[in-house]
Amino acid sequence: MKENIALIGLMGSGKTTIGRELAKALEMKFIDIDSIITTRENRNIVDIFNDEGEEYFRKLERTIIDEESKKNNIVISTGGGVIIDNSNIKNLRKTSYVIYLDSSLECIYERVKNGKKRPLLNDIDDLYKKIEELYEQRNWLYKISCDFTVEIVLESSIQDTVDIIKKAYIKS
Ligand code: S3P
Secondary structure, rough: OEEEEEEEEOOOOHHHHHHHHHHHHHHOEEEHHHHHHHHHHOHHHHHHHHHHHHHHHHHHHHHHHHHHHHOOOOEOOOOOOHHHHHHHHHHHHHEEEEEEEEEOHHHHHHOOOOOOOOOOHOOOOHHHHHHHHHHHHHHHHHHOOOOEEEEEEEOOHHHHHHHHHHHHHOOO
């Protein structure tokens, strides 16, 4: 069994919510890569993208994943773009059992529609179509990067999802 668990999946797939509950259930520490980035930079993700550009953000993301993945007994919630760079996945997989939260498009849409925290989804005319495009671009990457996939639909409860992941991790 690997030391850590990493959650991957699209924006709004529930990584932070599920990750927090999973960490409690397994008595592990919870960490969120985006939160570490914003604390370190002392500004939010939208400001980092606006002020410095996406490349700068991706570099920070890479550095922080490299550092955090070396720690023990943690549940790591990653940003949705983590699979764009293969070195992130390599680092995560060294110490973490990687779970893909494969949330339905409806689920994602409901979770992100009122938010303004995600630069890639701000000022988009057709938000549902944008989510669909991101899913098409990234679903295969999440699939080949993970050890286990859990499907999430609007009716899924947090507790059920946590139980499924917990069982899979303990069996691994
Ligand atoms: C991104 C996802 C975001 C955040 C940034 C870029 C992406 O994290 O890292 O806005 O490329 O999918 P969440 O998945 O936690 O929203």
